[in-house]
Amino acid sequence: MRAVVRERYGPADVLRVAAVEVPVPGGGEAVVRVRAASLNTADLDHLLGRPRIARIATGLRRPVNRRVGVDLAGTVEAVGPGVTAFRPGDRVWADLFDSGHGALADRVRVAASALTPLPGDVPFDVAATAPHSGALALQALRSVGPVRPGERVLVNGAGGCVGPFAVQLAKARGAVVTAVDHGDKLPFLRDLGADEVVDHTREDVTRGRRRFDVVVDIADTRSLLSLRRCLAPGGRYVLVARRIGSFAEKALLGPVVGGLTGVRMGTFVWRPNRRSDLDELAALLASGGVRPVVDRRYPLDEAAEAFRRLASGAARGKILVLP
Incomplete structure (x- = not known):
């Protein structure tokens, strides 16, 4: 499978699409096939390693986590031992800010507790704009x-x-x-x-x-x-x-x-990926109370260009990356 990776902090030029092993879920984990992901300012900060004090957690000289991307919407492909809340085929979405990042990939392995059910009346590309x-x-x-x-x-x-x-x-x-x-x-x-x-x-x-x-x-x-x-x-x-x-x-x-x-x-103290927030957002997205605007859509192979668009400040709405 493919995933967007980086070996060092820096601008979009440090990104590349690599062939990586297909993930296998461990205990309490699920593998999600990513249908849509979106970019946030937080993704750009993560890429650049800013603020510098955050590198205490992410790696002082080089990023400990090579993967990028927090917003995802997709379907559960496999679950590990002990996971009863989800099964293959379930629609889910999440903000992976505090759950390992890695949304810019064909598949991502995450703790099942990080996932929230996505209602069927919210399209994947709409859902992916909102979790973060x-x-x-x-x-x-x-x-x-x-x-x-x-x-x-x-x-x-x-x-x-x-x-x-x-x-x-x-x-x-x-x-x-x-x-x-x-x-x-x-x-x-x-x-x-x-x-x-x-x-x-x-x-x-x-x-x-x-x-x-x-x-x-x-x-x-x-x-x-x-x-x-x-x-x-x-x-x-x-x-x-x-x-x-x-x-x-x-x-x-x-x-x-x-x-x-x-x-x-x-x-205020931000709390990422709260189930109650995602449920409220899902209801607003389904009803049309919130109507996300998509600036551009990029395939996974053009993720670096998507980041350049985000960094330019020219985007009018969210930028999607579609594996």
């Missing part, structure tokens, strides 16, 4: 408390992997959504349902007169004090953190700034 980025957006919105109909929600950095889910999840809750990103992505964000779009290269939304009940900050391009300016009284701000320093700043200083000024500011 969709769950991040879901948990971010949940962390600020219920988003009520009519509330004004600002999504800063709305055009990447997580932002489109945040926009649509907020709209599904009846919010009035303002989406901020580069001007080239504004038509894409309007098509997602954003009520208002802002080009951050032409306008600093934190310096205007608009005030928001909720700010979901994915871009992480503004200071706490500037973001405080655009919160309405009693407003809530949450950071979807990528940098450890920024996470620490928002987690430690956010509650202080918020407490002094009558708002809530901070971040």
Whole structure:
């Protein structure tokens, strides 16, 4: 079988498609035939070995795990001893961020406990877009408390992997959504349902007169004090953190700034691959409450090109890799 592998940290050029042994499930494991996988910013970070402190877990000089890819949707091909929740032919999906990665392959061996049943009315290519980025957006919105109909929600950095889910999840809750990103992505964000779009290269939304009940900050391009300016009284701000320093700043200083000024500011501890999150996302995908947009589809042999597309920032929606 084929799998995308790398021997060192680096850009997409370090990737190659290799012939590897067909996996055999051990106790408590399953082998999944991958029908679709998608790329996330987390995949790019994993490839590049950033932040550097993460290499304590992933390998200081070289990656301990040669495989890449976290989002997958597919069918169970075989199960090992002790697995009773699944059987061959079952449709499943998962975020393998904390379960070994390796979604960019014909097949992947994972702990059966990492898998969640995928309803038959959610196509594989639709499902593959959501386990990582969709769950991040879901948990971010949940962390600020219920988003009520009519509330004004600002999504800063709305055009990447997580932002489109945040926009649509907020709209599904009846919010009035303002989406901020580069001007080239504004038509894409309007098509997602954003009520208002802002080009951050032409306008600093934190310096205007608009005030928001909720700010979901994915871009992480503004200071706490500037973001405080655009919160309405009693407003809530949450950071979807990528940098450890920024996470620490928002987690430690956010509650202080918020407490002094009558708002809530901070971040949240992300919990990957929660069954309850995937079940909620599946219902939204099936009902059309969330409509993932696919930028491009690549065969497994062109996985490196898919990563280059992701790294360019030009994608409008999720990038799929289809073994």
